[in-house]
Protein backbone atom coordinates (compact mmCIF):
# COMPACT_ATOMS: atom_id res chain seq x y z
CA UNK A 179 0.00 0.00 0.00
CA UNK A 180 1.39 3.39 -0.99
CA UNK A 181 0.84 5.54 2.07
CA UNK A 182 2.39 8.62 3.65
CA UNK A 183 1.31 9.41 7.19
CA UNK A 184 1.21 12.83 8.83
CA UNK A 185 0.97 12.68 12.63
CA UNK A 186 -0.18 15.81 14.45
CA UNK A 187 0.91 15.84 18.08
CA UNK A 188 3.66 13.40 17.06
CA UNK A 189 6.09 14.77 19.66
CA UNK A 190 3.66 14.07 22.51
CA UNK A 191 3.16 11.00 24.67
CA UNK A 192 0.86 8.84 22.52
CA UNK A 193 1.85 10.43 19.21
CA UNK A 194 5.58 9.78 19.60
CA UNK A 195 5.17 6.09 20.49
CA UNK A 196 2.96 5.72 17.43
CA UNK A 197 5.53 7.48 15.26
CA UNK A 198 8.22 5.09 16.56
CA UNK A 199 6.07 2.08 15.61
CA UNK A 200 5.35 3.46 12.14
CA UNK A 201 9.08 4.08 11.61
CA UNK A 202 9.77 0.44 12.57
CA UNK A 203 7.25 -0.61 9.95
CA UNK A 204 8.97 1.53 7.32
CA UNK A 205 6.00 3.87 6.80
CA UNK A 206 7.02 7.27 5.36
CA UNK A 207 5.83 9.94 7.79
CA UNK A 208 6.14 13.44 9.09
CA UNK A 209 5.21 15.12 12.37
CA UNK A 210 3.40 18.38 13.04
CA UNK A 211 3.64 19.66 16.62
CA UNK A 212 3.82 23.04 18.33
CA UNK A 213 5.76 21.58 21.29
CA UNK A 214 3.36 23.04 23.84
CA UNK A 215 3.68 19.77 25.78
CA UNK A 216 5.53 17.51 23.32
CA UNK A 217 9.31 17.26 23.22
CA UNK A 218 11.64 17.23 20.18
CA UNK A 219 13.64 14.34 21.71
CA UNK A 220 10.51 12.14 21.69
CA UNK A 221 10.60 12.01 17.88
CA UNK A 222 12.91 9.41 16.33
CA UNK A 223 15.87 10.82 14.40
CA UNK A 224 15.40 11.29 10.67
CA UNK A 225 11.64 11.85 10.97
CA UNK A 226 10.61 15.11 9.31
CA UNK A 227 9.25 17.41 12.03
CA UNK A 228 7.39 20.70 11.55
CA UNK A 229 7.05 23.12 14.44
CA UNK A 230 3.55 24.20 13.43
CA UNK A 231 0.41 25.01 15.39
CA UNK A 232 -2.67 23.34 13.89
CA UNK A 233 -4.52 26.62 14.42
CA UNK A 234 -2.35 28.22 11.75
CA UNK A 235 -3.98 27.22 8.45
CA UNK A 236 -1.31 28.74 6.17
CA UNK A 237 1.60 26.91 7.87
CA UNK A 238 -0.36 23.67 7.99
CA UNK A 239 -1.18 24.07 4.30
CA UNK A 240 2.53 24.45 3.49
CA UNK A 241 3.32 21.17 5.26
CA UNK A 242 0.56 19.36 3.33
CA UNK A 243 1.71 20.88 0.06
CA UNK A 244 5.26 19.65 0.67
CA UNK A 245 4.61 16.23 2.25
CA UNK A 246 1.31 15.26 0.52
CA UNK A 247 0.08 12.86 3.22
CA UNK A 248 -2.33 10.14 2.17
CA UNK A 249 -3.23 9.40 5.83
CA UNK A 250 -3.44 11.64 8.90
CA UNK A 251 -3.38 10.64 12.57
CA UNK A 252 -4.70 13.76 14.26
CA UNK A 253 -3.56 13.50 17.90
CA UNK A 254 -2.60 17.13 18.60
CA UNK A 255 -4.82 18.42 21.33
CA UNK A 256 -4.99 20.52 24.41
CA UNK A 257 -5.97 18.61 27.51
CA UNK A 258 -6.06 21.46 30.03
CA UNK A 259 -9.87 21.87 30.05
CA UNK A 260 -10.61 18.50 31.62
CA UNK A 261 -12.66 19.89 34.51
CA UNK A 262 -15.97 21.71 34.28
CA UNK A 263 -16.23 25.20 35.66
CA UNK A 264 -12.84 26.05 34.21
CA UNK A 265 -12.76 28.93 31.75
CA UNK A 266 -11.10 26.68 29.18
CA UNK A 267 -14.00 26.32 26.75
CA UNK A 268 -12.67 28.83 24.20
CA UNK A 269 -9.14 27.47 24.40
CA UNK A 270 -10.28 23.84 24.08
CA UNK A 271 -12.54 24.68 21.14
CA UNK A 272 -9.83 26.73 19.45
CA UNK A 273 -7.39 23.81 19.33
CA UNK A 274 -9.72 20.81 19.26
CA UNK A 275 -12.37 22.21 16.90
CA UNK A 276 -10.84 25.05 14.85
CA UNK A 277 -7.42 23.36 14.71
CA UNK A 278 -9.03 20.05 13.73
CA UNK A 279 -11.07 21.77 11.00
CA UNK A 280 -7.84 23.21 9.62
CA UNK A 281 -6.43 19.69 9.40
CA UNK A 282 -9.56 18.47 7.63
CA UNK A 283 -9.52 21.42 5.24
CA UNK A 284 -5.91 20.69 4.25
CA UNK A 285 -6.77 17.02 3.77
CA UNK A 286 -9.55 17.93 1.34
CA UNK A 287 -7.35 20.39 -0.54
CA UNK A 288 -4.44 17.99 -0.95
CA UNK A 289 -6.45 14.82 -1.55
CA UNK A 290 -5.59 12.86 1.62
CA UNK A 291 -7.49 9.58 1.80
CA UNK A 292 -7.82 8.71 5.49
CA UNK A 293 -8.26 10.54 8.81
CA UNK A 294 -7.84 8.93 12.21
CA UNK A 295 -9.15 11.44 14.75
CA UNK A 296 -8.04 10.92 18.34
CA UNK A 297 -11.00 11.58 20.58
CA UNK A 298 -11.61 10.69 24.20
CA UNK A 299 -13.90 8.74 26.49
CA UNK A 300 -14.55 12.17 28.05
CA UNK A 301 -17.26 12.55 25.36
CA UNK A 302 -19.48 10.12 27.35
CA UNK A 303 -19.37 11.99 30.65
CA UNK A 304 -20.47 10.00 33.69
CA UNK A 305 -21.00 6.27 33.10
CA UNK A 306 -23.58 4.68 35.45
CA UNK A 307 -21.96 2.18 37.79
CA UNK A 308 -22.01 -1.39 36.52
CA UNK A 309 -22.30 -0.30 32.87
CA UNK A 310 -19.78 0.03 30.03
CA UNK A 311 -20.10 2.97 27.64
CA UNK A 312 -20.60 1.77 24.07
CA UNK A 313 -19.89 3.69 20.89
CA UNK A 314 -23.58 4.26 20.13
CA UNK A 315 -24.31 5.97 23.47
CA UNK A 316 -25.44 9.59 23.50
CA UNK A 317 -22.61 11.96 24.24
CA UNK A 318 -22.84 13.91 27.51
CA UNK A 319 -19.43 15.50 28.02
CA UNK A 320 -18.99 17.40 31.28
CA UNK A 321 -15.78 19.28 30.53
CA UNK A 322 -14.70 21.84 27.93
CA UNK A 323 -12.19 19.26 26.68
CA UNK A 324 -14.82 16.52 26.28
CA UNK A 325 -17.26 18.95 24.69
CA UNK A 326 -14.69 20.11 22.13
CA UNK A 327 -13.83 16.50 21.20
CA UNK A 328 -17.55 15.68 20.87
CA UNK A 329 -18.13 18.80 18.75
CA UNK A 330 -15.49 17.79 16.21
CA UNK A 331 -16.79 14.23 16.18
CA UNK A 332 -20.20 15.64 15.18
CA UNK A 333 -18.61 17.48 12.27
CA UNK A 334 -17.10 14.19 11.12
CA UNK A 335 -20.42 12.29 11.17
CA UNK A 336 -21.18 12.85 7.45
CA UNK A 337 -17.74 11.43 6.59
CA UNK A 338 -17.92 8.40 8.86
CA UNK A 339 -20.21 6.21 6.78
CA UNK A 340 -19.53 7.15 3.23
CA UNK A 341 -17.35 10.24 2.97
CA UNK A 342 -14.69 11.18 0.46
CA UNK A 343 -12.18 10.77 3.28
CA UNK A 344 -12.19 7.43 5.10
CA UNK A 345 -12.63 8.35 8.75
CA UNK A 346 -11.96 6.62 12.04
CA UNK A 347 -12.65 8.13 15.46
CA UNK A 348 -10.79 6.56 18.38
CA UNK A 349 -12.10 7.31 21.86
CA UNK A 350 -9.26 6.60 24.23
CA UNK A 351 -9.79 5.71 27.88
CA UNK A 352 -7.11 6.88 30.39
CA UNK A 353 -3.81 6.17 28.70
CA UNK A 354 -0.65 5.61 30.75
CA UNK A 355 2.97 4.72 30.14
CA UNK A 356 6.49 6.07 29.72
CA UNK A 357 6.84 9.67 28.45
CA UNK A 358 3.48 10.76 29.80
CA UNK A 359 3.80 14.26 31.32
CA UNK A 360 3.53 14.15 35.13
CA UNK A 361 2.58 17.78 35.89
CA UNK A 362 -0.90 19.08 36.78
CA UNK A 363 -2.23 18.08 33.35
CA UNK A 364 -0.43 14.74 33.32
CA UNK A 365 -2.03 11.35 33.78
CA UNK A 366 -2.86 9.79 37.16
CA UNK A 367 -0.30 7.01 36.76
CA UNK A 368 2.63 9.25 35.72
CA UNK A 369 1.79 11.82 38.38
CA UNK A 370 1.57 9.19 41.12
CA UNK A 371 4.84 7.57 40.02
CA UNK A 372 6.56 10.94 40.17
CA UNK A 373 5.20 11.83 43.62
CA UNK A 374 5.79 8.38 45.14
CA UNK A 375 9.38 8.18 43.89
CA UNK A 376 10.07 11.68 45.28
CA UNK A 377 8.43 10.67 48.58
CA UNK A 378 5.89 13.48 48.30
CA UNK A 379 2.26 13.45 49.47
CA UNK A 380 -0.10 12.07 46.84
CA UNK A 381 -3.39 13.97 46.48
CA UNK A 382 -6.33 11.75 45.57
CA UNK A 383 -9.35 13.71 44.38
CA UNK A 384 -12.87 12.41 44.15
CA UNK A 385 -13.53 10.99 47.60
CA UNK A 386 -17.26 11.27 48.19
CA UNK A 387 -17.52 9.36 51.46
CA UNK A 388 -15.14 8.21 54.18
CA UNK A 389 -13.44 5.01 53.06
CA UNK A 390 -14.16 5.19 49.31
CA UNK A 391 -11.17 4.88 47.00
CA UNK A 392 -11.80 7.89 44.76
CA UNK A 393 -12.94 7.78 41.13
CA UNK A 394 -13.12 4.76 38.84
CA UNK A 395 -11.37 4.83 35.49
CA UNK A 396 -10.53 2.52 32.62
CA UNK A 397 -6.71 2.55 32.28
CA UNK A 398 -5.12 1.49 29.01
CA UNK A 399 -1.40 0.96 28.37
CA UNK A 400 0.13 3.18 25.70
CA UNK A 401 1.46 0.12 23.82
CA UNK A 402 -2.14 -1.06 23.31
CA UNK A 403 -3.17 2.41 22.15
CA UNK A 404 -0.33 2.44 19.62
CA UNK A 405 -1.60 -0.90 18.25
CA UNK A 406 -5.07 0.63 17.88
CA UNK A 407 -3.68 3.69 16.07
CA UNK A 408 -1.67 1.56 13.66
CA UNK A 409 -4.64 -0.73 13.00
CA UNK A 410 -6.90 2.27 12.33
CA UNK A 411 -4.36 3.78 9.95
CA UNK A 412 -3.27 0.70 8.03
CA UNK A 413 -6.46 -1.38 7.81
CA UNK A 414 -9.66 -0.51 5.97
CA UNK A 415 -11.46 0.19 9.30
CA UNK A 416 -13.94 3.07 9.40
CA UNK A 417 -16.18 4.30 12.17
CA UNK A 418 -16.04 5.05 15.87
CA UNK A 419 -14.18 2.81 18.32
CA UNK A 420 -13.46 2.85 22.04
CA UNK A 421 -9.83 2.13 22.89
CA UNK A 422 -10.18 0.78 26.40
CA UNK A 423 -9.98 -2.37 28.49
CA UNK A 424 -13.58 -2.62 29.69
CA UNK A 425 -12.30 -2.80 33.31
CA UNK A 426 -12.34 -0.02 35.85
CA UNK A 427 -10.00 0.65 38.76
CA UNK A 428 -10.29 2.93 41.75
CA UNK A 429 -7.67 5.67 42.03
CA UNK A 430 -6.58 4.14 45.33
CA UNK A 431 -5.90 0.81 43.56
CA UNK A 432 -3.64 2.58 41.08
CA UNK A 433 -1.64 4.09 43.92
CA UNK A 434 -1.42 0.77 45.71
CA UNK A 435 -0.06 -0.95 42.59
CA UNK A 436 2.52 1.79 42.02
CA UNK A 437 3.61 1.84 45.66
CA UNK A 438 3.95 -1.96 45.62
CA UNK A 439 6.06 -1.86 42.48
CA UNK A 440 8.54 0.66 43.83
CA UNK A 441 8.30 -0.59 47.46
CA UNK A 442 7.42 2.79 49.00
CA UNK A 443 4.70 3.51 51.59
CA UNK A 444 2.92 6.58 50.13
CA UNK A 445 1.46 9.49 52.10
CA UNK A 446 -2.06 10.25 50.83
CA UNK A 447 -4.13 13.39 51.01
CA UNK A 448 -7.80 12.58 50.37
CA UNK A 449 -9.67 15.39 48.63
CA UNK A 450 -13.31 15.84 47.50
CA UNK A 451 -14.23 15.74 43.79
CA UNK A 452 -13.21 18.78 41.79
CA UNK A 453 -15.86 20.66 39.83
CA UNK A 454 -17.11 18.37 37.06
CA UNK A 455 -14.96 15.41 38.11
CA UNK A 456 -16.49 12.26 36.69
CA UNK A 457 -16.95 9.51 39.26
CA UNK A 458 -17.09 6.53 36.94
CA UNK A 459 -15.71 6.11 33.43
CA UNK A 460 -15.31 2.74 31.73
CA UNK A 461 -15.83 1.77 28.11
CA UNK A 462 -16.71 -1.34 26.19
CA UNK A 463 -13.97 -2.36 23.71
CA UNK A 464 -15.77 -5.23 21.94
CA UNK A 465 -16.15 -3.29 18.68
CA UNK A 466 -12.41 -2.74 18.26
CA UNK A 467 -11.72 -6.31 19.37
CA UNK A 468 -13.92 -7.36 16.46
CA UNK A 469 -11.31 -5.78 14.15
CA UNK A 470 -8.57 -7.99 15.58
CA UNK A 471 -7.26 -5.64 18.30
CA UNK A 472 -6.72 -6.80 21.89
CA UNK A 473 -5.71 -4.90 25.01
CA UNK A 474 -2.73 -6.99 26.06
CA UNK A 475 -1.77 -5.36 29.39
CA UNK A 476 -3.60 -5.59 32.69
CA UNK A 477 -3.09 -2.48 34.85
CA UNK A 478 -0.67 -4.44 37.07
CA UNK A 479 1.39 -5.55 34.04
CA UNK A 480 1.36 -2.08 32.50
CA UNK A 481 2.48 -0.45 35.74
CA UNK A 482 5.26 -3.02 36.17
CA UNK A 483 6.46 -2.28 32.65
CA UNK A 484 6.30 1.45 33.31
CA UNK A 485 8.30 1.01 36.54
CA UNK A 486 10.92 -0.93 34.57
CA UNK A 487 11.34 2.00 32.19
CA UNK A 488 11.97 4.29 35.21
CA UNK A 489 14.61 1.90 36.55
CA UNK A 490 16.31 1.70 33.14
CA UNK A 491 16.29 5.49 32.97
CA UNK A 492 17.99 5.80 36.38
CA UNK A 493 20.42 2.96 35.62
CA UNK A 494 21.63 4.55 32.36
Ligand SMILES: NC(=O)c1ccc[n+]([C@@H]2O[C@H](COP(=O)([O-])OP(=O)(O)OC[C@H]3O[C@@H](n4cnc5c(N)ncnc54)[C@H](O)[C@@H]3O)[C@@H](O)[C@H]2O)c1
Pocket residue numbers: 186187188189190191192193210211212213214215216217230231232233252253254255256257273277296297298299349350351352353354359365
Ligand atom coordinates in the same frame (compact mmCIF):
# COMPACT_ATOMS: atom_id res chain seq x y z
N1 LIG B 1 -3.41 10.53 27.58
C1 LIG B 1 -4.69 10.23 27.77
O1 LIG B 1 -5.06 9.68 28.83
C2 LIG B 1 -5.70 10.52 26.72
C3 LIG B 1 -7.02 10.08 26.92
C4 LIG B 1 -7.97 10.34 25.95
C5 LIG B 1 -7.61 11.00 24.78
N2 LIG B 1 -6.32 11.43 24.62
C6 LIG B 1 -5.98 12.14 23.39
O2 LIG B 1 -4.80 11.58 22.86
C7 LIG B 1 -4.09 12.56 22.11
C8 LIG B 1 -2.65 12.60 22.54
O3 LIG B 1 -2.61 12.99 23.91
P1 LIG B 1 -1.34 12.74 24.83
O4 LIG B 1 -1.80 12.12 26.06
O5 LIG B 1 -0.26 12.10 24.03
O6 LIG B 1 -0.98 14.24 25.20
P2 LIG B 1 0.34 15.09 24.87
O7 LIG B 1 0.09 16.44 25.47
O8 LIG B 1 1.55 14.35 25.27
O9 LIG B 1 0.29 15.18 23.28
C9 LIG B 1 -0.38 16.18 22.58
C10 LIG B 1 0.60 16.74 21.57
O10 LIG B 1 -0.07 17.74 20.80
C11 LIG B 1 0.77 18.88 20.70
N3 LIG B 1 -0.10 20.05 20.52
C12 LIG B 1 -0.94 20.59 21.42
N4 LIG B 1 -1.58 21.64 20.90
C13 LIG B 1 -1.13 21.74 19.61
C14 LIG B 1 -1.41 22.65 18.56
N5 LIG B 1 -2.28 23.66 18.71
N6 LIG B 1 -0.77 22.48 17.38
C15 LIG B 1 0.11 21.47 17.21
N7 LIG B 1 0.43 20.58 18.18
C16 LIG B 1 -0.19 20.73 19.37
C17 LIG B 1 1.56 18.91 22.01
O11 LIG B 1 2.75 19.64 21.93
C18 LIG B 1 1.81 17.42 22.22
O12 LIG B 1 2.99 17.00 21.58
C19 LIG B 1 -4.84 13.88 22.33
O13 LIG B 1 -5.69 14.10 21.24
C20 LIG B 1 -5.66 13.60 23.59
O14 LIG B 1 -6.83 14.40 23.62
C21 LIG B 1 -5.36 11.20 25.56
